[in-house]
Amino acid sequence: MAVSAAFGLSSCLGDLNTVPRNPYDRVPETAYGADEAGYVQGLAKLYFQFISNDTKDLQVSDGGASELIRAFWSVQETTTDEAKCAWADDAWVRALNTNTWSEAQNDATYAVYVRTLQGISYVNEYLRQTTDDLLAERGADANVRAKVAQFRAEARFIRAYFYWMAIDTFGNVPFITEESDFGSGVNPRQGTRAELFNFCISELTDLASEGSAMPAARADYPRADKGAVYGLLARMYLNAEVYTGTAMWEEAKAACEEIFKMGYELCPDYEALFRGDNGENPEALQEIIFGAAYDAEQSQSYGGTSYLTLAAVAAEDVLEETVDGETLTYFPNGVNNGWAGIRVPYEFVSAYFEVSDQDYGTGEYTCDDKRGRMFYIKGRSESMDGTLYTFFNGWSCLKFNNVPHDTTPAEWADVSVSKAYSDIDYPLIRLGEIYLIYAEACLELGQQTEGLPYMQKLAARAGIDEPTGYTASTLMAERARELYWEGHRRTDLIRYDRFHTTSYLWPYKGGESFGGQGFDSYKDLFAIPPTDLAANVEMKQNPGYVQTF
Secondary structure, three states: OOOOOOOOOOOOOOHHHHHHHHHHOOOOHHHHHOOHHHHHHHHHHHOOOOOOOOOOOOOOOOHHHHHHHHHHHHHOOOOOOOEEEEEOOHHHHHHHHHHOOOOOOOOOHHHHHHHHHHHHHHHHHHHOOOOOOHHHHHOOOHHHHHHHHHHHHHHHHHHHHHHHHHHHHOOOOOOOOOOOOOOOOOOOOOHHHHHHOOOOOHHHHHHHHHOOOOOOOOOOOOOOOHHHHHHHHHHHHHOOOHHHHOOHHHHHHHHHHHOOOOOOOOOOHHHHHHHHOOOOOOOHOOEEEEEEEEOOOOOOOOOOOHHHOOOEEHHHHHHEEEOOOOOOOOOOOOOOOOOEEEEOOOHHHHHHHEEEEEOOOOOOEOOOOOOHOOOEEEOOOOOOOOOOOOOOEEEEOOOOOOOOOOOOOOOHHHHHHOOOOOOOOEEEEHHHHHHHHHEEEEHHOHHHHHHHHHHHHHEEEEEEEEOOOHHHHHHHHHHHHHOOOOHHHHHHHHHHOOOOOOOOOOOOOOOOOOOOOOOHHHHHHOOOHHHHHHHOOOOOOOOOOOOOO
């Protein structure tokens, strides 16, 4: 499938519309037939695009950093108050940490651009190769055709998710579908952000409709289903005013209400949502609506949750404990190494979690909110002032923890020594987010009494006082507490007009000054990569950046 997917992105692949002489190369003539197997493999390729480290079509300095979830997370988090990276020598790090990027290509934003558009091209080719006519020509029976209809629905959802990531990050990107011309010499046209938004809404609305081949909610985790469809619809409606200039709060509220009918429930233990067995734990799975599955043996990747665990601790963070005369050594988050990369500015923790009594020698601190108890401070210094690239300055975040939910790190020690990768599934959409979208839609519609119970449910799970009302400011703060390190922060700050403005500052915002400063509004979007501008004369650079070609 990778061979046959002649890109709309002409900067990535040339004309591949040929049958290779090597019989082991996979092209439509050899990959697809009358049975189900080839179509399942093709669909698996689409899901794999979220966690792929393959760099044959993507030139970056670090293959692990090329993974889509890791790159998108870096773009969404290290550009904000929620995370900073200590890797000063990595080309993308300084630019994102301090909001000083330009049109010059950097690995993180380039990976998001290529992975999303690459994934869209794979989906388009899959849809071209799974039409009713081709299935009939290949002799597929009615049972196979019915299954492929479902696979096509899942593929269309995945395409919409990739498009959402692309338009959120870059705005106006190449618009390609299975109906588009493709191949050597064909340049895809640049779609507007609003046009691409409307296309995604149309696709998702169709997938959500009665009679759609999309699987019912909670049908086959981690594959996409109607719960995922409504979850992405709710998220896109939430940000509709940013993307199109027109708010869609009624639609956001309605999409959430559809999810409420589907049997999802909050996981009673917030921490269990991000533990190494969250893909198997029934209580976690009752909240996760759509996730990217990671397995330390089967889907090895230095992106995703491997990145969020390994990079969150240092090699020096190994702990030692004696149990029944045996000395156990282990890392506090269930992995076997530490990369000393990402951590949280203390100012974010202090603003949203009201921590106190922190002791950097013992690592103990006090926090009433259970969501704020997943930081690691032993051996740390509080402030990043003048020490942005010193890992031990700031608070480490162990929200993503490879230890199973019913096991302690010491009990897991014998297993963790072999865990070079993570088993934690990455929640791409979960019910806690839907509660917050619903509350925000209700607030904007003047219906706070309808949204308040959902805010109260989140507070009750966190072990803090349930609110008696809420405002835009308190809702923004609750999103920070509930969703931190899950890849939402940049989008949230833009929607609340806090990203580039001076109305909300954080350490190193907008430059090398610890106190922070505003920066130009055009940076609410990232630059189109120069390589694509060079390859496609149809593409225009985003305003504010230099059109290099």
